[in-house]
Amino acid sequence: MPGSLNDSRSAALYARACDVLAGGVNSPVRAMRAIGRDPLFIERGAGAEIVDVDGNVYVDYVCSWGALIAGHAHPEVLASVVAAAAGGTSFGAPTAREVELAEEVARRVPGAEMLRMTSSGTEAAMTAIRLARARTGREVVIKFAGSYHGHSDGLLAQAGSGLATQGIPASPGVPAATAAATVVVPWNDAAALERATEQHAVAAIIAEPYPANMGLIAPRDGYLELLRAQADACGALLILDEVISGFRVAPGGAGERSGVRGDLVVLGKILGGGLPAAAVAGSRELLEMLAPVG
């Protein structure tokens, strides 16, 4: 296998990395343990291909875990990034580009009247949950086993992504009280969802509408509609986490493709064209609960 030789540059970088980065990587999925090897260190990418530090070329089916719908270093994306960076990268003050991006997202994503942008999907999902709790005055959040909504405390229970592949059931360091406010339900299981909404005062049901963090497991016919119906029946908000499905399964994401509308939609990765950007979107009424208006 290319890159697996102990004298490879990837192996040398990994050894150095293990001295200064926990596990030699900055995200468990990059450790590549699930595919039984040490990590490859990537030098560059162009279009559908990446090249590692040993010069091996790969067709990249990962595409930065979904962020790069236009492939690596797309000339138009690159030109925009370079032009923007030349004018400064961070101001701690609003810019016209944020407004333009928000308008475009609102135009495409069903139900997205307003947005609050963040730097990561983790923060956007946290904000969505906080909004749902504030709106309903309840605490319990239903999530689905194997789904991943970032690494905030309450959402780590039975998460997918790197945690599933490494078999870590939940994380030490998460307070018991926080974990207790998360109810985990098997995906595509209608009876379990119905039971959970009957047994708990639910603030939100959060779901990846086309879950990709446990392998791609499409919703059974009618399951997304059931999420909507159950949320309505118990007075909870439905949060569609479209960090991976957003703009991909349809221009407006799963909300457009399935016709099922989330009260809040979480967007990430792809929103920044490969740079860190994310957002929570929803109705004006909900979004205006956020400071400085709410």
Ligand SMILES: Cc1ncc(COP(=O)(O)O)c(C=O)c1O
């Ligand atoms: C569905 C989903 N939600 C949320 C997140 C968290 O996003 P971020 O890594 O930007 O914090 C991820 C990350 O992989 C994700 O796949």
